[in-house]
Amino acid sequence: MHTESSSEPVLMPAWGHFAPQVFSAILLTIRPAFPARLVLSALASYYSYALVAGHTTGDGPTHDYAAASAIGGRWAGMLVLSWLCDPMRDWRYRDEKIAPADYPFLKRFYYAACIVASPRSLGWNVEVANVPPPTAASSRGEFLRDRILRTAQCALLLDLAQSYIKLINLQPSLPYLGTEAFPGGWRGFLLRFLCRLAWYVRSYTVMKLLSNLLSIFCVATGLFNGNPEDWRPMFGNWSDAYTVRRFWGRTWHQNLRRNFTITGRALSNALGFKRGTNASAYTQLYTGFALSGIMHVWGDVMLGPPYLGTSMKFFLANACAITFEDAVIAVSRRQFGYGREPTKWTIRLGYLWVIAWFYMVGPLFVDWFLPMPRSTEEEFLPFSFVRSRYAPSLLTKIMKYTF
Template sequence: MANATFGLSSTTGDAFQDYCIGTAIVTMAVTTTHLLFLTNPEKDFKHESDSHPVQALSVPQRLIWGFSIHWNPRNVGWNTEVINLPPRPTTGRWRFVLDSLLRAVWFFFLLDLVQSYIHTNPIYSLSGQAAVSVKSQGYFWRCLNILAQGASPYGVMNLQYSLLCAFLVALGISEPKHCPNAFGSWADSYTVRRFWGRTWHQNMRRFMTSYGKCATSLLGFKPGTLGSSYTQLYVAFALSAAIHSLGDRMVGLEYLGCSGRFFMSQAIAITFEDMVIAAVRRQGVKVPGMVAHLVGYVWVFVWFSVSMPWLLDWGLRAGFGPSEVLPVQPLRTYVLQNSTLY
């Protein structure tokens, strides 16, 4: 914990990188707490390839076994695998490596494209008191700003994950079936609950589930009840708010807690949509699936156009705009030399 505190008090000189690193430091600390105090890995965890109890393994084998648990946040291939993972790949080894490298190239150019937009839009060059909201350019540009900034972490995580999977599978350290996509299908995002539970990455679900179940047990709620369900929902987003808020702290003490409003609002939005869906069902209204999904997509789009500025605006004030996420930018170099996007 002392090392984590020291890390959160340090800086790389890049505000956005500080935020990402700060969030990662706290995530690792929470993961460690989950594994040490809320579970018993030797008893609770078993990999599908385990042929002997962990107690029978040699010390080097047990170290690898423990390393695999800690650095596999979705527990892919374990009996504790998180729910709603994307389908496991069924392709052969070298086909998977090629597909992963092609995905990495695709996400590289996606990042180059969105970074080209960000670095040619004047609001991203402002910070501090001069900063303006992502809403300041009208609704169309607000949505484009949100999509561009949302695509940045989405692209970075997919790029890194695709390269890592290609490397591990090429070396024979892992298998294609243990490398499902980092994110789920966008077609699943017709409710806010499904966006967070199926489409967005599941790298925090493992420890959030443990903390949520611990809270429901302490409060005396039985599994499967509404009390249990919503306790786990609010604990998950409160934990996410705390983790990201400590990432804010690494950017600067004055920003501590700025991310919290956004993440807690997601639990409220999910509660609201659950109430609406339940009310429609109680009334016996029959809505065709295609219509329900279309209405859901519109609702999700509008909700994030309203709530995302709560997460993004403080980052602009902190100076996230000029941050670079790629070592080279071939598309942006061409764009800046030949035209402007905005």
């Protein structure tokens, strides 16, 4: 994925995925003074960057982008926890009265690792807002049966999305996605819609599948954390996503919200904005999406210099969409007398708006990626039922009417 003038990327070591989290846990455990913390943070940042620049997962650009973006998120979490708050002194788990910083070294490290590994701070006094409730299961066995069924459903949905992406690779018009050379009219609209939908679904199902598998392993074995109540759904309810703001705040950004909240509030306070004002709210909004963009720019870095900064446009565009959305809602309430609680019709209209928005913003997140070499050939499952001889020819029929 790098230019010809650059050296051939080498495989990133498997342990590199977790290096920023280890650095973060160490910094939280020892709580070094400012000079040492600055030096250690700089070294950890450089090492994290070295894991991304000039490396590859070897599985294709989508895997590279996802792995590097995840490292970018862990790097950002390390800086947030080390510089913008003091979790070892101020945070408490459940009803504990003793600060984690007051425990012996090994126990401090254990608490630090728990803080780093729980991005939603479940059970802590700083648990993020809008965390989904525990899965309704009265026993470990019931939890496992429910999660295994959901995992199978998720795998089938991923297989369907991945199979469609592989099939569109056979079409000569694919490299022109996002340009005037792409088919127009209703056929072009439907093709673009399905391409972008399949890409979004694949991103969602890959992350959910990994989370489900990890929860099944931990609950079944009792290793790390075998308490079913602590394994909440990775994403919020889709029924909550009837505005772009609610999509990101309630449904999608579950595991990044802590970093965004801490960073946004720190910047708002530094600028002197009073809590609860529009200045404070929108400072936090744009800070959160800018930080999300920075995390994903690490994915751009692994793809190569030509793509550097490409991801930032998508996330800043969503912040702008939320600003526009807020203005429309405010005007509608004043002009038409709508209350703060939405009606069933405004909710339905909201769903259409959210779908339309993610179709419109597709060129900033999907269209530039699909024509990339190997991006439509990557596999995320060791098998494919949809493409097997046992499956009905559903995709064949879809392709017949869209290409």
